[in-house]
Amino acid sequence: MGEEAPEFRVESITLESKDCHQNAIDVGNKTYVIGRSDEDSNSPFGIKILDKLTQTWVVPTVLGAQPPSKSHSAILVNDEKILVVEKGVSLNDSIWFLEIDTPFVKQQRKIKGLEVVSWSKGVLGVAQKPVVISGPSGVGKGTLIAKLMKEYPSKFGFSVSHTTRSPRVKEIDGVHYHFAGRSKMEQDISEGKFLEFAHVHGNLYGTSIEAVESVTDEGKRCILDIDVQGARSVRASSLEAIFIFVCPPSFEELEQRLRARGTETEEQIQKRLKNARAELDQSNSPGLFDHLLVNDDLETCYENLKKLLSLDDGHEDSDDCFIKDGEATACFAILSKTESEILLQSDISEVGKGAANLLALDLSSLTGCAPGRTRGLKIHSANSIDNGLKAIR
Numbered sequence: 594m595g596e597e598a599p600e601f602r603v604e605s606i607t608l609e610s611k612d613c614h615q616n617a618i619d620v621g622n623k624t625y626v627i628g629r630s631d632e633d634s635n636s637p638f639g640i641k642i643l644d645k646l647t648q649t650w651v652v653p654t655v656l657g658a659q660p661p662s663k664s665h666s667a668i669l670v671n672d673e674k675i676l677v678v679e680k681g682v683s684l685n686d687s688i689w690f691l692e693i694d695t696p697f698v699k700q701q702r703k704i705k706g707l708e709v710v711s712w713s714k715g716v717l718g719v720a721q722k723p724v725v726i727s728g729p730s731g732v733g734k735g736t737l738i739a740k741l742m743k744e745y746p747s748k749f750g751f752s753v754s755h756t757t758r759s760p761r762v763k764e765i766d767g768v769h770y771h772f773a774g775r776s777k778m779e780q781d782i783s784e785g786k787f788l789e790f791a792h793v794h795g796n797l798y799g800t801s802i803e804a805v806e807s808v809t810d811e812g813k814r815c816i817l818d819i820d821v822q823g824a825r826s827v828r829a830s831s832l833e834a835i836f837i838f839v840c841p842p843s844f845e846e847l848e849q850r851l852r853a854r855g856t857e858t859e860e861q862i863q864k865r866l867k868n869a870r871a872e873l874d875q876s877n878s879p880g881l882f883d884h885l886l887v888n889d890d891l892e893t894c895y896e897n898l899k900k901l902l903s904l905d906d907g908h909e910d911s912d913d914c915f916i917k918d919g920e921a922t923a924c925f926a927i928l929s930k931t932e933s934e935i936l937l938q939s940d941i942s943e944v945g946k947g948a949a950n951l952l953a954l955d956l957s958s959l960t961g962c963a964p965g966r967t968r969g970l971k972i973h974s975a976n977s978i979d980n981g982l983k984a985i986r
């Protein structure tokens with residue numbers, strides 16, 4: 594893992610030239626060198642870590658989608674993460690965190706026995722809590738979700754799970770599920786790409802982090818259709834969600850619905866009914882589900898679901914917040930840092946406005962981290978006279 598090498602020249606702090614492709618950030622006894630070599634503009638956006646005590650270089654395993662390898666500036670936020678601000682991309686795409694010692698990174702380091710770092714993209718604004726819908730097979734979860742998505746196509750997005758089960762007739766890969774091979778899915782799970790996974794009715798099912806994040810990136814509220822084990826795992830994760838359990842009016846009715854659907858063999862139906870009893874028992878586990886819905890008459894149940902999601906009052910949700918102002922190309926560099934804010938200054942020559950714009954990036958209300966996005970960023974103009982950059986929440 595260690596490698597002799599002073600092939601890099603490391604300055605003690607960030608190398609912040611206008612076209613900087615490499616930054617060196619000191620964290621304790623280590624120096625993190627981020628970026629690509631200035632000599633080779635086509636080289637990949639790499640990370641190297643210098644152990645200053647032993648003078649050895651380590652190339653860590655880098656997890657997560659990485660920023661576009663353009664020029665950037667970087668600064669240490671705290672012992673856990675480095676802020677990297679990319680130039681020449683839209684403001685929405687410019688803010689990244691290199692996690693060097695967060696709980697996820699520590700966990701992955703332990704699993705792999707290797708040095709690990711992870712990227713987490715910074716996202717402006719907050720998102721509405723995802724909605725987890727659980728309940729026994731055949732109770733009508735999919736039917737309720739389909740109605741919700743049909744009535745509110747721009748408001749909700751479905752988290753497309755991975756599964757090792759075979760597709761049913763009319764099921765489309767990437768729409769209903771990502772149909773996956775077991776070994777690939779297990780490998781992705783071990784690499785921390787899944788929010789939760791469970792063995793359900795003899796197959797492996799799981800929600801990838803990307804499945805949830807990509808829905809949220811579109812400005813939509815994410816709906817997860819997962820079993821009770823999965824709901825338990827999400828409850829224990831850092832994802833804040835609303836948890837709804839859907840019950841059948843009776844066990845007989847559940848059996849009838851499952852049979853009438855006609856998608857399972859008799860053996861599979863028996864397995865699903867057996868598991869249904871266990872799931873119904875667990876629906877009352879303290880602190881697991883926020884709401885129980887009985888799906889007797891479909892329309893009544895759907896109206897009750899809408900009430901739970903505050904969709905019955907005709908008002909838009911007040912905390913909807915989708916960023917439109919950050920789509921223009923930005924050229925900001927890190928200027929300074931306080932405990933809760935980092936000041937970014939625009940490159941005057943690039944924006945050509947005659948005066949530098951100052952933005953303050955509020956770090957006090959961040960939610961989420963690797964292996965997902967870092968959300969909740971707020972940016973506001975920090976110019977004494979606001980010269981045109983609107984405050985962005």
Ligand SMILES: Nc1ncnc2c1ncn2[C@@H]1O[C@H](COP(=O)(O)OP(=O)(O)OP(=O)(O)O)[C@@H](O)[C@H]1O
Nearest residue numbers: 729730731732733734735736850854888889890891
């Ligand atoms: N309230 C209802 N009354 C009668 N039939 C219903 C009702 N809700 C759903 N159904 C029917 O029950 C069957 C099972 O519904 P659905 O596939 O939505 O269940 P599910 O909970 O998503 O199951 P699974 O977990 O196996 O995916 C479907 O044929 C559906 O049309």
Ligand SMILES: Nc1nc2c(ncn2[C@@H]2O[C@H](COP(=O)(O)O)[C@@H](O)[C@H]2O)c(=O)[nH]1
Nearest residue numbers: 730754790791793798799800818819820823
């Ligand atoms: N824990 C998870 N459970 C999941 C996920 N996706 C679906 N499911 C649950 O599996 C059963 C069976 O589904 P089916 O499509 O084979 O009928 C059902 O209870 C789903 O809720 C997942 O990603 N994780």
